[in-house]
Amino acid sequence: MKEKTTASAKKARKLAGFASAYGMQLSLILLFLVSFIYLYWFGNGVFFYQENRCLFIYSGEFFRKFMVKPGGLLTYAAIFLTQGFFSPLYGSLLISILIILICLTFKAIVKRLAGRVSFSLLIVLLPSVLLLLLQVRYEYQFQLTLGFFLTAFWFLISISSWGKHSRLVFLFLFPLFYYLTGSFALIYLGMYITYSLIYVNSRQRYLVPLILLGYAVVTFILFKEIIFYQPLNTLLGNPLIFNESRRLTIYLVIFGVLFILYPVFVKISGLLNSERIKNVIPIATILIVFPLLVIILVKQNNTAIANVLKIEGYVHKQDWDSVIRHYERTRAVNVVSQYYYNLALSEKGQLCNRMFSGPQSSGPFSISLEGNREQAFRTIYFYYGTGLINEAHHLAFELMVQHGYTPENIKMLIKTELINGNYKVAERYINVLKKTFHYKKWAKKYEKMLNNPQLIKSDTELGEKIRLMPGEDFFITTDDSKNIDLLLKSNPGNRKAFEYKVARSLLEKDIIASVDEVSKMKALGYTIIPRHIEEAIVAYRNYAKESPDLGGLLLNPETERRFIQYRSILNDYKGEKSLIEKYMKKSEKNTFWYYLQFSTISTDFMKSRPADRSIY
Amino acid sequence: MTANAVYPSWHPSGKYVAFSSNKTVQSFYMHPSKNIEVSDMYSSLVIYDVEKNGMYACPDDDTIKYMETFPYWSPGGDYLYFCRTAKTREGYDFRKVKYDLVRRFFDPLSGSFGPAEVVFNAYEKNKSVSFPSISPDGQFLVFTLHDYGTFSIWHKEADLYMLNLKNMKVEWLSLNSNETESYHSWSSNGKWLVFSSKRGDGLTARPYFVYIGSADSVGKPFVLPQKDPSLYRRMEKTFNRPELVTGKINPGPRDFMKASGNDPVKATWTGK
Numbered sequence: 001m002k003e004k005t006t007a008s009a010k011k012a013r014k015l016a017g018f019a020s021a022y023g024m025q026l027s028l029i030l031l032f033l034v035s036f037i038y039l040y041w042f043g044n045g046v047f048f049y050q051e052n053r054c055l056f057i058y059s060g061e062f063f064r065k066f067m068v069k070p071g072g073l074l075t076y077a078a079i080f081l082t083q084g085f086f087s088p089l090y091g092s093l094l095i096s097i098l099i100i101l102i103c104l105t106f107k108a109i110v111k112r113l114a115g116r117v118s119f120s121l122l123i124v125l126l127p128s129v130l131l132l133l134l135q136v137r138y139e140y141q142f143q144l145t146l147g148f149f150l151t152a153f154w155f156l157i158s159i160s161s162w163g164k165h166s167r168l169v170f171l172f173l174f175p176l177f178y179y180l181t182g183s184f185a186l187i188y189l190g191m192y193i194t195y196s197l198i199y200v201n202s203r204q205r206y207l208v209p210l211i212l213l214g215y216a217v218v219t220f221i222l223f224k225e226i227i228f229y230q231p232l233n234t235l236l237g238n239p240l241i242f243n244e245s246r247r248l249t250i251y252l253v254i255f256g257v258l259f260i261l262y263p264v265f266v267k268i269s270g271l272l273n274s275e276r277i278k279n280v281i282p283i284a285t286i287l288i289v290f291p292l293l294v295i296i297l298v299k300q301n302n303t304a305i306a307n308v309l310k311i312e313g314y315v316h317k318q319d320w321d322s323v324i325r326h327y328e329r330t331r332a333v334n335v336v337s338q339y340y341y342n343l344a345l346s347e348k349g350q351l352c353n354r355m356f357s358g359p360q361s362s363g364p365f366s367i368s369l370e371g372n373r374e375q376a377f378r379t380i381y382f383y384y385g386t387g388l389i390n391e392a393h394h395l396a397f398e399l400m401v402q403h404g405y406t407p408e409n410i411k412m413l414i415k416t417e418l419i420n421g422n423y424k425v426a427e428r429y430i431n432v433l434k435k436t437f438h439y440k441k442w443a444k445k446y447e448k449m450l451n452n453p454q455l456i457k458s459d460t461e462l463g464e465k466i467r468l469m470p471g472e473d474f475f476i477t478t479d480d481s482k483n484i485d486l487l488l489k490s491n492p493g494n495r496k497a498f499e500y501k502v503a504r505s506l507l508e509k510d511i512i513a514s515v516d517e518v519s520k521m522k523a524l525g526y527t528i529i530p531r532h533i534e535e536a537i538v539a540y541r542n543y544a545k546e547s548p549d550l551g552g553l554l555l556n557p558e559t560e561r562r563f564i565q566y567r568s569i570l571n572d573y574k575g576e577k578s579l580i581e582k583y584m585k586k587s588e589k590n591t592f593w594y595y596l597q598f599s600t601i602s603t604d605f606m607k608s609r610p611a612d613r614s615i616y
Numbered sequence: 617m618t619a620n621a622v623y624p625s626w627h628p629s630g631k632y633v634a635f636s637s638n639k640t641v642q643s644f645y646m647h648p649s650k651n652i653e654v655s656d657m658y659s660s661l662v663i664y665d666v667e668k669n670g671m672y673a674c675p676d677d678d679t680i681k682y683m684e685t686f687p688y689w690s691p692g693g694d695y696l697y698f699c700r701t702a703k704t705r706e707g708y709d710f711r712k713v714k715y716d717l718v719r720r721f722f723d724p725l726s727g728s729f730g731p732a733e734v735v736f737n738a739y740e741k742n743k744s745v746s747f748p749s750i751s752p753d754g755q756f757l758v759f760t761l762h763d764y765g766t767f768s769i770w771h772k773e774a775d776l777y778m779l780n781l782k783n784m785k786v787e788w789l790s791l792n793s794n795e796t797e798s799y800h801s802w803s804s805n806g807k808w809l810v811f812s813s814k815r816g817d818g819l820t821a822r823p824y825f826v827y828i829g830s831a832d833s834v835g836k837p838f839v840l841p842q843k844d845p846s847l848y849r850r851m852e853k854t855f856n857r858p859e860l861v862t863g864k865i866n867p868g869p870r871d872f873m874k875a876s877g878n879d880p881v882k883a884t885w886t887g888k
Contacts, residue, residue: 390644394652422817473650475644476646
């Protein structure tokens with residue numbers, strides 16, 4: 001027994017010894033693996049989201065836009081790097097490498113400040129782990145990680161002992177660092193002052209911080225009054241505090257304070273140094289930090305957002321089949337996914353044939369995300385899809401003015417200008433897109449269409465949109481139901497608009513309005529009635545005990561048979577929803593009848609405050 | 617005054633500024649031939665008395681209610697020119713809103729106005745007038761004429777016309793193109809006109825210069841030269857209201873920054 005205990009104690013000591021000797025290397029490998037695996041397989045929506053937020057243009061004009069305020073060049077560098085985020089492999093590698101570089105920088109900082117201390121692994125890992133947790137948030141921009149890395153690196157260089165004079169020169173380069181990184185320079189300033197007060201023993205302990213502080217104030221005044229003329233909050237806050245969410249800003253401020261106090265933590269860890277526990281701490285750090293990191297990452301992974309981003313990615317690629325497949329498989333209950341599902345069905349001409357194969361819990365709100373200008377970057381596809389090209393153009397233009405060029409708004413501007421025959425304007429946008437890395441090929445395809453209306457008309461996508469456009473003029477309204485009516489009035493042959501109109505009635509559970517439209521279908525070129533409209537007709541017959549005008553079209557007897565089957569199941573379970581939910585076949589649930597009888601329309605989307613309406 | 621004061625015009629004495637107070641809305645066309653329509657729900661002229669720091673309206677005795685906009689003083693300061701149309705009612709047809717060119721006698725000593733007289737009846741010609749602008753010698757008035765409404769920059773058919781104030785003869789100017797011509801401003805010697813035109817691409821306005829001898833003697837317009845001639849092809853921004861001035865503009869960005877920090881001076885409503 002005693003021998004066994006001695007053997008396991010030996011093993012544990014050996015493991016601790018190994019962790020003590022190779023803990024850092026092991027941690028770096030683990031951190032890289034956790035970061036890469038999470039980002040590549042689970043959190044890759046972040047790359048799609050960030051890549052679509054901006055467009056890196058290879059031009060002097062684009063570069064100059066970032067030169068006008070401190071921190072602009074950091075943003076420029078980050079946008080340059082994020083242009084490859086269309087590839088999750090690239091994005092995962094880039095962020096993971098940066099996380100490791102941050103770790104190595106802090107390793108060097110700790111070594112410089114305290115040498116080898118018991119808790120060095122923990123305090124080295126802490127900033128990188130926290131940054132990884134921030135980086136996987138959708139609204140957290142890559143430029144922030146880059147800014148924190150540069151801050152740590154600049155701090156490391158300025159405390160490195162390569163000569164007193166060289167160090168002073170480095171401190172006097174503060175305005176340059178301020179210009180490059182903006183508000184990150186303030187974190188650096190704080191870090192250096194903390195370091196100086198704690199670690200410098202000579203009379204320079206107070207003198208250098210005072211000089212540096214005075215120097216920073218002079219720099220700030222010069223930047224504000226003479227060079228940049230930027231408002232106070234831009235000069236002090238860009239890019240650190242201008243975020244989409246307030247919560248993220250709070251996290252960043254806390255994280256900035258942690259950076260500033262970092263020399264204090266190193267000092268404390270040095271004081272806690274103990275020979276007795278020095279071999280145990282590294283293994284304990286690894287065993288605590290990494291499982292905790294994995295647990296937090298898993299908990300933080302928001303599948304609802306991931307699904308929306310996945311679907312949105314398919315929409316951008318116009319891969320409608322994948323949108324439909326993904327939605328019907330995941331059955332995500334949120335209005336944005338439902339909107340994209342209906343859009344994809346419309347694009348495939350399947351809206352009234354298949355819409356109840358996926359959840360429609362948002363009812364008519366999912367038709368166009370109506371009345372929600374915050375969702376303009378999404379509703380734009382509804383207008384484009386139905387042939388309201390001018391409204392799609394209007395929204396794309398507004399989005400461009402508001403956010404600058406993004407891949408999607410400039411592509412929409414090009415397509416709508418080509419459709420409207422404004423070739424000179426389209427050419428201007430095409431020339432911009434040709435100066436990008438990833439969208440050059442796309443731009444060249446559309447460049448061939450300039451001044452070539454025949455080519456535009458023969459294009460599958462653009463040609464179809466031209467045929468869907470209004471024949472007569474009208475003003476767009478804020479009521480999309482009215483817009484569809486106006487579109488149908490000006491172009492009665494627009495089947496997409498027609499199906500959206502009927503789909504809205506079906507989602508509103510308005511059987512009479514749905515059935516009323518059937519008589520127009522033959523003139524629109526329908527030879528068979530779409531499945532869900534037939535279900536509405538059968539439901540109407542059943543309730544009203546009369547046949548509606550089918551305008552010469554025939555009802556499929558199979559629909560009647562399905563309805564009899566549906567009713568018999570209802571009778572079997574006496575209308576008990578829980579039992580029906582459990583035992584009814586999928587094909588019977590994917591019907592208008594089931595939606596009509598059991599679906600509750602969620603109005604959360606419309607009730608929420610505008611700021612909360614975004615899925616992000 | 618229920619809306620903001622816009623379209624200012626300084627009286628030559630420097631004592632008054634005429635504004636119009638407009639409630640503006642924009643609507644978006646769905647046919648590819650047009651983009652936007654900007655129209656006024658209501659508008660009226662107001663005068664700012666610089667010395668008294670007071671504002672007042674200038675109503676007339678007409679029984680018809682009008683909408684008035686684009687005030688412009690004659691060089692002598694004895695007339696205020698502007699555009700006006702009958703006030704619209706709910707459900708109106710925006711294509712039937714036609715602005716005439718009108719003027720009113722002005723007495724700078726009392727700050728009062730005479731009755732309105734129609735100078736150019738655009739309604740009769742099924743057209744609408746915008747932006748009256750008089751040459752410094754008071755001989756010519758150039759205005760923008762378009763099919764309807766008040767916002768000519770979004771009207772492809774908008775062209776510049778010249779009214780000879782001596783014989784009241786109106787002539788189309790040969791400087792026009794197939795695209796929009798809109799806002800314009802005279803040079804101090806009355807021989808040059810700068811005007812915005814969308815002739816380049818149909819969407820973005822650029823400032824064009826043209827020599828004007830008379831309506832019959834108009835030079836060839838040229839765009840404001842740029843150091844990089846390809847700038848206009850790349851630039852997606854539009855030039856809005858080109859104005860010719862006699863000297864260099866001295867205030868710099870710092871002056872604007874300082875001024876923006878000053879408290880606004882609120883005018884009082886004298887309600888004359």
